[in-house]
Amino acid sequence: MAKKLWGGRFTAKMNPLFEKFSSSIETDWRLAECDLIGSYLHIYVLYGAKLISKAEFLALKKGIKSLLSDAQKGALRPDPACEDVHSCIQNMLEKKVGKAVEKLQTARSRNDQVAFDTRFYCLEESMGLHHAIFELNKSLKALAGRYASLIIPGYTHLQHAQPVYFKDYLGAYEAMFVEDAARLECFAGRLEITLGSGALAGTPIPALVYKTQIKKALKELGLVDPIYEVLPPKNSLVVVSDRDFVVELLSILAIFGMHVSRLCEDLILWSSKEFDFIELGDEFCTGSSLMPQKKNPDALELMRGASGILYGDLMSVLTTMKGLPLSYNRDMQWDKQPLFASLDIVRFETYILTQLVPAIKMKKLSIDRQLEDESLYATDLADYLVSKGETFRSAHESIGRLVRYSISYNKAIKDMSDAELKQFSRHFGKEEVLKRLDPKSSVYFKKSVVRK
Ligand code: ARG
Numbered sequence: 001m002a003k004k005l006w007g008g009r010f011t012a013k014m015n016p017l018f019e020k021f022s023s024s025i026e027t028d029w030r031l032a033e034c035d036l037i038g039s040y041l042h043i044y045v046l047y048g049a050k051l052i053s054k055a056e057f058l059a060l061k062k063g064i065k066s067l068l069s070d071a072q073k074g075a076l077r078p079d080p081a082c083e084d085v086h087s088c089i090q091n092m093l094e095k096k097v098g099k100a101v102e103k104l105q106t107a108r109s110r111n112d113q114v115a116f117d118t119r120f121y122c123l124e125e126s127m128g129l130h131h132a133i134f135e136l137n138k139s140l141k142a143l144a145g146r147y148a149s150l151i152i153p154g155y156t157h158l159q160h161a162q163p164v165y166f167k168d169y170l171g172a173y174e175a176m177f178v179e180d181a182a183r184l185e186c187f188a189g190r191l192e193i194t195l196g197s198g199a200l201a202g203t204p205i206p207a208l209v210y211k212t213q214i215k216k217a218l219k220e221l222g223l224v225d226p227i228y229e230v231l232p233p234k235n236s237l238v239v240v241s242d243r244d245f246v247v248e249l250l251s252i253l254a255i256f257g258m259h260v261s262r263l264c265e266d267l268i269l270w271s272s273k274e275f276d277f278i279e280l281g282d283e284f285c286t287g288s289s290l291m292p293q294k295k296n297p298d299a300l301e302l303m304r305g306a307s308g309i310l311y312g313d314l315m316s317v318l319t320t321m322k323g324l325p326l327s328y329n330r331d332m333q334w335d336k337q338p339l340f341a342s343l344d345i346v347r348f349e350t351y352i353l354t355q356l357v358p359a360i361k362m363k364k365l366s367i368d369r370q371l372e373d374e375s376l377y378a379t380d381l382a383d384y385l386v387s388k389g390e391t392f393r394s395a396h397e398s399i400g401r402l403v404r405y406s407i408s409y410n411k412a413i414k415d416m417s418d419a420e421l422k423q424f425s426r427h428f429g430k431e432e433v434l435k436r437l438d439p440k441s442s443v444y445f446k447k448s449v450v451r452k
Contacts (some may be wrong), residue, residue, distance in 0.1 A: 001083040002091055006104060019083075021252055027336045028085040029078040034117040034124075035089050036068040041195055041217045041230060047389045048213035049205040053105070055099040085117070085278045103287025107203035111240040111328040112195065116230075116393035118335070119193045121226065122249050125343050126191075130184040132350040133256075137174050137181075139357040144170040147362050151439040152277065153370045160376050163439040166362065168449075176259040183252045188227060192243055197236035200327040207232040220304045241327035243317060246335045250314040253342045257310035260349050264300040267360070271297050276366040284352070299352055306345045313338030374413045378403055380436045380445060388427040415439060 043064065047057040067089065070076040082088035094101040113218050144167035154164035156304075195202055196210045210232035218228055233239045270277035280297055288294035316338045320331055385395035402424045404415050413421075414437055421428040435441055 002079055002083070003088065003094075004083055005087050005090065005110065022083070022330075024084045024333055024336065025078050025080060025082050025088060028114075028117075029088070030340065031085050031117040031121055032076055032078070032089060033068065033071045034120040035085050035113060036071060036219065037120060037223075038062055038113055038195065039089065039093075039104065039125055040064050040114045041214050041222060043104070044213040044217035045195070045197040045205060045210055046103065048209045049107075051205070052100070052103050052307060053257055055332060059097040059100045060093070060104065063093045063101075066096065067092055072111060084110070086113050095275045097136055102129075107198060107205050108280040109197075109240075111199050112197040112236075114161075114332075115239050116193060116195055118243075118339070122245055122339075123188055123191050123193065126184045126249060126252075127227070127344075129350065130181050130188070132347065132354070133177050133181040133184070135351050136354045136357070137177050139173045139354045140177075143357050143360060145328065149287070150362060150364065150367070151371065151443055152367050153373070153376055159233055161375050162379055163371060163376055163442045165443055172179075173259065173263050176254075180252065180256040180259065183255070187248055187252060193228075193230045194233040194239050195230055196232040200240050201287070202236045219260050237327045241329075241332075242427070243321055243332055246317050246339050247314065247321065250310075250317055250339065251343055253346045254307070254310045254314045254347055257307040257342075257349070260353065261304045261307040263353070264304040268297050268300050268304065271300075273331075275290065277363055277370075279363060281356065283359065284356045291354070299317045299356060303349050303352070306349065307385065309345060310342050313342040363438035374406065374437055375403060376439075377437045377442055380442050383445065384432060384436050385427055388425075390425065390427070395425075 012098070019082055040061070043052065043057055043060045046052045047054070052060070067076060074229075076092075078088050079091065082091060087408045090101060090104060093104070147166050150166040151163050152169060154161045154169070195214060196205065196207065214230050218224065220232065267278065267280070269275055271280050280295075280300075282295070284297070284299040285295045286298045288296065317335050320334050324331055381402070382392065382395040382399045385398060386392050390398075402413065402421075405418075405424075414434060416430075416433075418430045421430060
């Protein structure tokens with residue numbers, strides 16, 4: 001094992017099994033860039049507090065900058081023998097700057113580092129995802145635009161309900177995703193990133209030094225957007241012991257995953273022979289090793305199923321945090337696998353859907369065949385009777401009887417004579433009824449929806 005950041009107090013070496021179990025380098029290495037940013041801010045604070053010399057400050061700054069640029073290029077590789085990302089970065093820095101690194105952990109604890117790193121990572125990820133969701137919505141809008149006048153049967157209880165515009169159907173998902181993006185934006189805006197909590201009790205460096213020095217360092221790094229503000233803590237115990245932000249982000253991801261799962265379910269159903277409403281792009285389907293005819297919607301199924309992982313990840317962190325005494329506890333190391341796994345899934349989902357949606361082709365013929373089902377217009381016929389002065393209750397009753405008659409005599413409403421229709425309402429005539437048995441007129445008569 002590589003050099004640890006502790007050890008003086010111990011006589012025996014760490015049990016190798018325990019050492020392996022406790023190592024987090026494989027998981028937390030993706031925090032390397034955030035850890036380097038945190039270290040960069042920290043050396044400014046140490047220098048401002050006169051705890052390191054100018055020469056030490058410059059050496060550390062140079063070392064951190066070069067590691068940071070490697071990390072940003074994806075060229076920094078972890079040493080698997082290290083305990084965690086924090087020790088690994090320090091060892092790397094030691095190789096670059098030598099003795100100066102011995103002062104780096106002054107007024108700093110990994111408890112504060114991991115709190116900073118994870119928050120910073122969540123901030124970046126939530127903003128990236130916010131952007132990705134808008135791209136996804138653009139592709140939903142593009143598909144809606146391509147089929148702007150297409151009408152499909154709308155469902156409740158998965159039964160034919162009323163005709164709706166396909167663009168409105170897509171708009172419903174777009175609206176859910178807008179909410180998801182708003183939740184992410186709100187999350188990023190509220191996330192407080194701090195430095196200076198130490199292990200739990202704070203550090204001997206005055207808050208003002210943190211404030212002024214961090215500001216300078218952030219400016220140097222080009223992180224000038226107020227969203228990147230980093231301040232000394234208002235309460236150091238809560239900083240090192242709370243993972244509410246992880247829970248909150250995971251809950252936003254779980255809700256997003258639920259929306260994705262519903263969209264996927266609709267598309268899966270629609271791609272079935274029974275519906276036959278859409279043709280999916282081949283590039284998002286797979287075949288069968290046995291049945292040559294198969295084209296399976298695996299991408300959609302994987303995304304539908306992934307909500308199980310997303311909900312599980314949320315439950316996992318909630319359960320880990322439940323009942324933990326203040327402040328930091330090592331249990332909290334288990335927050336990262338679920339956090340990263342959920343972020344990875346959701347990132348895949350947004351990117352894949354953004355490409356999958358434009359590759360969808362609508363099958364107008366089979367959609368139109370379903371629109372011939374007269375039951376879809378029953379409410380329109382009732383609305384018509386209301387417009388003629390009937391109460392809705394009596395109109396509902398009349399149309400109910402008309403539908404029952406049509407089923408029992410196996411006779412389409414459109415084929416009924418004037419006299420037959422008049423049995424159900426004196427306001428009925430063949431012409432008026434035919435006018436209402438039409439998808440275009442059905443959507444035309446829906447006036448309550450505010451269209452932009
Ligand atoms: N790997 C740890 C975590 O994720 C980092 C903090 C370690 N702190 C400690 N006192 N051992 O929570």
